[in-house]
Amino acid sequence: MTQSITTAVHGIGTAVPSHEVHGAFIDWASAHVADERADKMFLRMAARSGIDQRWSVLPHGDDGGSPVAPGGFYDRDPLPGTAERMAAYARYAPQLALAAIGDLASRVELGGITHLVVASCTGFVAPGIDQIIARELGLDADVERTFIGFMGCYAGITALRTGRHIVRSEPDARVLVVAVELSSLHLTPTDEIERLLAMLQFSDGAAAALLTAADAAPADAMRLGDPASLALAGGEELIQWHIGDAGFSMELSGAVPRRLHDALEDPAVRVQLIGDTPPDLYAIHPGGRSILDAVGRGLDLPEHALDDSRAVLAAFGNMSSASVLFVLARMIAERRTGSGIALAFGPGVAVEGLAFDLPR
Template identity: 45%
Template sequence: MTVAYINRIGTAVPEYDVHGTFIHFADQILPDRRTRLLFQRMVQRADIEHRYSTLEPSDNPEAEVDRKGLYQMCRFAGTGARMAHFEAHAVELAQRGVESLGLSEALSSITHLVVASCTGFTAPGLDQQLVDRLGLSPSIERTLVGFMGCAAAVNALKVAHHIVRSEPSAKVLVVNLELCTLHLQETPELEVLLSALLFGDGCAASLVTARPEGIALKDFRVVTIPDTSDLITWRIGDSGFKMSLSGEVPPQIARALRQETMRNDDQGILRGHSKEEYDLWAVHAGGRTILDAVEQGLGLGPDALRWSRDVLREFGNMSSATLMFVLKRMMQHAPSPSRGLAMAFGPGLVAETFRFALNG
């Protein structure tokens, strides 16, 4: 059976660090001192130092969040204006991510393109824009993985995995592109602003082929946690896409993972293996409390999720691109050979997982 490998991973983020700008915005809009103090306490505990955006911060933050005026106080832009910004700027960031792979002339030999995004929609889409920008074959096979949230990183790799296994000569370019900061909401609701505190923009591009180099992709498995469908929602509104991220998500993840470790048969997340048999844990950096929940639920040591925590601290949660940032660091710095388990969480509440081997 043909094995699919992630041969390379490239990443890119926009130039503007907006973490402090967005915190200042929330501090202005929260209704009272008690709520502001609570928000500031959560900021300190978030373990995030930087988040990047395609939106340049304004010189007049009391009147508007960004220079373009998308987020003017009391006049935040509607969904149409936000999608126009996505159409204009997403392809630029995606192109930078692909170029960081260093494929140059080899791009002409790419046979399949898989694009994952949940933060913007246009037609012609980002896939067709990239074909034009990168000079890819006009007959390239294209697949869009849309609106599946943070877990879409795994779904996009799953598509590439199946393509390579069915067509061993395939060269699959996978692009995860998210402009999360296009969906800032002007609301005094603390839970909504705390969700916005997590997210930044980013792009990851990867090359998946049958060439035995890099990360070998093994079995994929998804687990849906019962009675949790309302804990993560992502709905299109008149003022952008509205994220709802319940505080119940971390305890539900911890509980489900504890049950998985007790169950531990060949149909479970651990595939019947003990946690000690895994050298690497590539976990989507959805937030500090998410990573804490995984660590506690699986009973992992304090350094097991250091790759994920580093990505969270330096970039925040970039939705579907985030897990690929984690895997890139493992490719660069983790010992080889290593056996790993990757997982990401998304609306459902689902845990999308796969095993992998780092071969160097």
């Protein structure tokens, strides 16, 4: 019988842009809500979002202001079209990805990369950012590349799972996994509270991880366990991501938290995603305060079980596929130990999970 190969994560690097935009967005969105009562509701919910900061790759305006300020990227009517936004993606996404890889390189040795897995759902460019990253890093021309596109927030789990499969099939592989998202490229003018609150969640960020077989990793490196996938019945309309003439439009229903809560409360779903024994650690995608609250209630978690996810949400917002890697990076930095489960949610509604272990 062939011995199963355990996959290890040597380390995780992260990066966000330097331009903080959360307060500027709230002011911009509030100005678009004509009804005073609705505006008060929006501002109240924004204050309860659990988010303190969000970041954008877009440069400061002429007066040093945000992208929605005079001279900023969005200071025009109509707003920039999809082509201009994709040009910005082609420029900034590789830069942010390389910054995360640079942070990873400050922690671990990145020589000998054999495979590159890149996840991103906020833009398209060809040649792809996987090729751009490989070229900028000076990787061998025959490095095997995989691009995971347009899957949404759970694609970070999908990328790690893909890296795990590669290592298990090729034990000598050294897999560089990257997730990079530029959500701030997709601002859409609207007076609909639900859509404004959806945009309120999202931010720009990138994360990178090195995966190898466990016997080629330090003894205290994170180990990856079994994956799990589940598409929830009846959730097709709750999270959608459409490409329009003025960027990508996110449809995020306020019913999502309840749908997740009800699913996770089902013992059969819990076993499918988590297994028979509750883990010590929960790396839950910080899709929003209400999402984390729903997961906490649905899984009946202890009070502080989601502290790492809440801390990432507060400091960075929802960075789509990169977010769950930020949570795992925080757990590593905080020297958490024990068995764990990483869960992320996205269009469908679908759930992706991956077990892990942080050795004591």
